[in-house]
Amino acid sequence: MDAEIIVELLSRIKSLERDVALLNQRVSDIQKNLDAKDGSESPTETFPPHGIMSSKPLIERKRDTTRYAFDGGIYSKKGLVYAVVKRYVSDHPEITRAELKRVFDKSLQGSLGVVENVEIAKQRGDAEYRVRFFSNEAEILHLRDGDMVVCTQWGILNIPRFLTVARQLGYQIEAIS
Numbered sequence: 001m002d003a004e005i006i007v008e009l010l011s012r013i014k015s016l017e018r019d020v021a022l023l024n025q026r027v028s029d030i031q032k033n034l035d036a037k038d039g040s041e042s043p044t045e046t047f048p049p050h051g052i053m054s055s056k057p058l059i060e061r062k063r064d065t066t067r068y069a070f071d072g073g074i075y076s077k078k079g080l081v082y083a084v085v086k087r088y089v090s091d092h093p094e095i096t097r098a099e100l101k102r103v104f105d106k107s108l109q110g111s112l113g114v115v116e117n118v119e120i121a122k123q124r125g126d127a128e129y130r131v132r133f134f135s136n137e138a139e140i141l142h143l144r145d146g147d148m149v150v151c152t153q154w155g156i157l158n159i160p161r162f163l164t165v166a167r168q169l170g171y172q173i174e175a176i177s
Contacts, residue, residue: 085150132153
């Protein structure tokens with residue numbers, strides 16, 4: 001690579017770093033003004049994660065702790081997903097693993113999918129399997145052609161897609177603040 005190009009790129013990087021620092025300061029000032037007006041408490045989570053592009057958070061926000069009422073119970077996001085899938089399996093006792101994966105398509109959750117074959121989920125390694133899926137023996141879903149586990153990785157970005165499908169299936173779910 002030509003030395004002039006390298007010098008130009010380094011100059012652009014320094015300029016962008018200065019711009020990011022200025023933007024971070026402006027966002028911080030705005031947030032302080034907003035906090036002073038509404039008297040809000042300090043946040044529990046920052047975005048983007050600490051250390052990305054700057055040591056200061058760009059935007060501060062509180063953690064989403066929405067609960068959901070379903071079938072007589074109150075659930076967290078992951079608990080709701082498990083309860084709905086379990087109920088669906090109960091309502092459709094002859095369902096196969098492939099059919100369950102079609103009903104609760106992988107795109108609803110993201111990279112892990114809503115449900116996964118136990119054998120495939122275990123290939124991730126024991127620690128990851130136990131953290132990312134409902135993996136206790138009592139939580140494993142036993143279908144006519146094999147066992148399935150439900151993913152525990154749910155947040156404000158993917159839960160709306162799941163809620164849409166669950167409601168289309170006829171399940172009554174109410175968000176509780």
